[in-house]
Amino acid sequence: MQELQxxxxxxxxxxxxxxxxxxxxxxxxxxxxxxxxAYQDMxxxxxxxxxIHEAKFQLWFHPSEESAYITEIVEYPRxxxxxxxxxxxxxxxxxxxxxxxxxxxxxxxxxxxxxxxxPGWSRAAKHLGFKKEHIISKDL
Numbered sequence: 001m002q003e004l005q006x007x008x009x010x011x012x013x014x015x016x017x018x019x020x021x022x023x024x025x026x027x028x029x030x031x032x033x034x035x036x037x038a039y040q041d042m043x044x045x046x047x048x049x050x051x052i053h054e055a056k057f058q059l060w061f062h063p064s065e066e067s068a069y070i071t072e073i074v075e076y077p078r079x080x081x082x083x084x085x086x087x088x089x090x091x092x093x094x095x096x097x098x099x100x101x102x103x104x105x106x107x108x109x110x111x112x113x114x115x116x117x118x119p120g121w122s123r124a125a126k127h128l129g130f131k132k133e134h135i136i137s138k139d140l
Contacts, residue, residue, distance in 0.1 A: 084115030
């Protein structure tokens with residue numbers, strides 16, 4: 001996989017320089033993402049921070065410091081894509097950031113973006129080209 005780089009206002013964690021993402025993370029993004037974690041039970045904030053450190057996750061932030069994404073590169077046998085794992089902030093800003101994430105996805109050879117969320121997200125993201133899919137789960 002190619003080394004990650006800064007693309008168009010978002011930050012895909014560079015392997016050599018942690019300083020820029022850490023400044024944004026500790027100054028404001030960590031608290032914003034912490035709020036988004038309340039809607040699920042599979043990750044906590046330490047999992048996210050560790051994932052960014054390990055280059056498993058990518059932090060994308062809006063220049064306003066009011067909106068952010070956490071993404072995850074996922075490689076399946078027949079397709080590579082980017083999971084929009086968490087997003088928080090203003091929808092209009094998240095919408096502005098999406099072309100950068102799409103460009104990054106293509107740069108790494110990815111063919112698909114996906115993400116989950118509350119029912120309202122499918123309506124809000126439809127005009128951006130996202131389609132509604134269903135997932136089922138069972139706690140054991």
